[in-house]
Structure formats: C-alpha cells, structure tokens
C-alpha cells in the first residue's frame with residue numbers, strides 16, 4: 590500500500606508501467622483559474638480488478654475520471670492504458686476502448702432507452718453506417734445486464750433517477766470497453782440495485798475489464814472493491830487493497846469523522862461505522878425512558 594498524509598511528503602508514484610495490463614496514471618495534474626485541482630496524481634487500476642476511487646466532496650474524483658477519459662485531458666503527467674498513451678490515442682480508438690459513466694449524465698434526448706443504449710455502439714461501426722443486427726443484439730444484452738430490459742421502449746426523459754442510472758450503465762456496457770470508468774454509478778439506486786450494479790462490475794472485471802469507479806459509500810466500496818485509491822485535495826492519500834486502506838487511521842483524518850471498522854459476519858469484509866469526530870470523545874449519555 591502507498592500512503593501519505595494529505596499535506597505531507599510526496600507518496601511513491603505509480604511508474605509508467607507500459608507493459609502492465611490495466612490503467613496507470615503518473616503525476617497527473619489539472620487546474621483551472623490558477624487553482625490546481627489534481628496535483629500530481631498517481632494510481633494503478635489493474636485489469637481484472639474493481640478499483641474504488643474514494644475521497645471527500647470536491648477532492649477531485651470527477652476531474653480525475655474526466656482526465657483519464659480524455660474529456661479534460663491532463664495538463665501534466667501521463668495516463669497509460671494497456672501500454673498505450675491514453676490522451677494521445679485517436680479519439681475513435683479511445684472510444685472503443687474506454688467508457689465513462691458520468692455522474693448525473695445528461696438525459697434530455699427525446700429517444701427511447703433502446704436507441705440511447707445503441708449510441709454506445711457508434712465507435713464500433715463504420716462512419717455513417719446504421720446499427721447492425723449485431724449492434725442491436727449487443728445493446729439488448731447490455732440492457733439485460735444492467736437490469737434495464739423492461740425500460741427498453743420508454744423515452745429516456747420520462748425515467749426516474751435510478752432508472753436513468755441503469756440506462757447509463759447499459760450504454761457503457763454496449764460500448765464493450767476494456768476500461769470502464771464510473772462516477773458514482775449507484776448514487777440514485779436502491780440497495781438491491783446498488784448491489785446489482787456492483788455485481789455487474791465484478792463480472793466485467795472477471796472478464797478482464799479494468800474497472801475504476803468513484804464511490805461515496807465506503808461500505809459499498811469495502812464490500813465490492815479489490816483495491817482502493819483514496820484522494821483528498823487533488824492528491825492520493827492512500828492506495829492499496831481495500832482492507833488496508835479502509836482503516837480508522839486513514840479514513841478518520843481524511844473525512845474528519847470518527848470511524849470504527851468491524852468485520853462483516855458473512856463475507857469477512859470490512860464494515861465501517863461512523864460518528865461525528867466531536868462525538869468520539871464525548872461521554873455517552875445513558876438513554877432514559879421518557
């Protein structure tokens with residue numbers, strides 16, 4: 590595991606790793622209006638693993654995912670995927686390899702869900718060609734995998750937040766990416782749908798896909814991610830196996846809360862419990878019946 594305090598000395602950065610399968614970011618920086626939002630970020634997300642990208646509000650998770658996806662290319666540093674320099678990859682080649690499920694992606698297209706998911710096939714077909722039977726089959730399977738088959742004929746604009754989120758996932762699956770980036774893919778979902786989405790990510794990783802997902806729910810990350818990259822103020826604070834990063838000494842200072850870690854009775858994975866930092870040292874008041 591690599592670790593450093595938010596304002597401490599530089600942590601070891603990921604190397605270029607051009608021969609490794611998966612994603613490597615090295616000294617990635619991005620800023621706006623003279624403010625550095627990503628400050629020399631280095632991370633590794635291996636192929637075949639689900640890597641969780643965690644950090645408080647405004648720490649830079651979305652900016653980092655957009656930098657990796659090439660939407661806001663890094664202003665400094667390197668992003669390498671399966672040995673290729675991602676920002677310099679031709680756009681169409683990159684669109685075949687990389688899908689990004691954005692947080693609250695726009696959904697005001699007056700199209701059916703099936704057609705919206707078919708958009709994921711565009712990078713895979715010849716320019717100006719319509720969707721083939723094969724494209725339609727891939728889109729159908731993507732809808733099925735995302736648990737959204739029942740929505741196929743609905744107009745996207747009429748969907749609830751959770752339904753839209755499943756459709757965004759389906760569109761990314763239809764893209765058949767080798768690198769799947771997700772920004773809070775579960776924030777509108779009920780618990781069953783959250784677990785379904787994380788299961789889909791696991792199955793993709795089992796197929797060799799590189800999965801990097803920003804998550805706010807630390808317990809969902811603890812239950813579902815192989816590795817965690819934790820960022821704060823645009824810098825990596827800790828990175829490594831979930832059970833090594835999700836520990837009170839690391840989580841408490843980054844989020845400013847009291848944190849206890851228990852062990853899940855069924856899975857053996859960490860379960861985190863939180864309290865306001867000020868409550869940690871306060872004496873517990875006995876509860877008196879009214």
Ligand SMILES: Nc1ncnc2c1ncn2[C@@H]1O[C@H](COP(=O)(O)OP(=O)(O)OP(=O)(O)O)[C@@H](O)[C@H]1O
Nearest residue numbers: 621622626644645646647648649650651652653692
């Ligand atoms: N285009 C921009 N102009 C100005 N500030 C920006 C811009 N893009 C991002 N920021 C700022 O950069 C910081 C990081 O934003 P980002 O959306 O990456 O954080 P995040 O970790 O994804 O946050 P959250 O968990 O709240 O979604 C925030 O303070 C945000 O206001």
